[in-house]
Amino acid sequence: LAVRMQGIVLLGIFLKVTPFxxxxxxxxxxxxxxxxxxxxxxxxxxxxxxxxxxxxxxxxGHDEVIELPAEVIALQVNSPKFNGASDLITPVFAAQQEA
Structure with a gap:
C-alpha cells in the first residue's frame, strides 16, 4: 500500500479490533x-x-489485520538475544499458518 493510504488502512483496522x-x-x-x-x-x-x-x-486493513503473538510483543529489541527482523516476522508467519 502507498504511504498516503496508511491512515485509511488504520480505519479498517480500527473497525475490526474495536467493538464499534x-x-x-x-x-x-x-x-x-x-x-x-x-x-x-x-x-x-x-x-x-x-x-x-x-x-x-x-x-x-479490516480483513488482513492479525494479532501479534505474545512472544513477539515480549521481545526485547535491544537485547543481545535479538537477531533482527526475522525474530519478529517468524512468529507472526507461524501464527498465520496455524489460523
Missing part, C-alpha cells in the same frame, strides 16, 4: 456500506478509481 460494530448493532457489511458512503462523499469528486482505492485499503 457490535456496540452500534451493525454487521461488518453494514459498517462497510457506511464507510463506502462516507468515502464516496469525501472522495467522489476525485473519481471512481480514488473511491475504490480507498475502499479497498479500508477492507484490506
Amino acid at each position: 460494530s457490535e456496540q452500534a448493532g451493525m454487521s461488518d457489511d453494514e459498517v462497510m456500506a457506511g464507510v463506502e458512503k462516507a468515502l464516496r462523499k469525501y472522495f467522489g469528486r476525485r473519481g471512481e478509481a480514488v473511491v475504490q482505492a480507498n475502499l479497498d485499503a479500508v477492507k484490506r
Whole structure:
C-alpha cells in the first residue's frame, strides 16, 4: 500500500479490533456500506478509481489485520538475544499458518 493510504488502512483496522460494530448493532457489511458512503462523499469528486482505492485499503486493513503473538510483543529489541527482523516476522508467519 502507498504511504498516503496508511491512515485509511488504520480505519479498517480500527473497525475490526474495536467493538464499534457490535456496540452500534451493525454487521461488518453494514459498517462497510457506511464507510463506502462516507468515502464516496469525501472522495467522489476525485473519481471512481480514488473511491475504490480507498475502499479497498479500508477492507484490506479490516480483513488482513492479525494479532501479534505474545512472544513477539515480549521481545526485547535491544537485547543481545535479538537477531533482527526475522525474530519478529517468524512468529507472526507461524501464527498465520496455524489460523
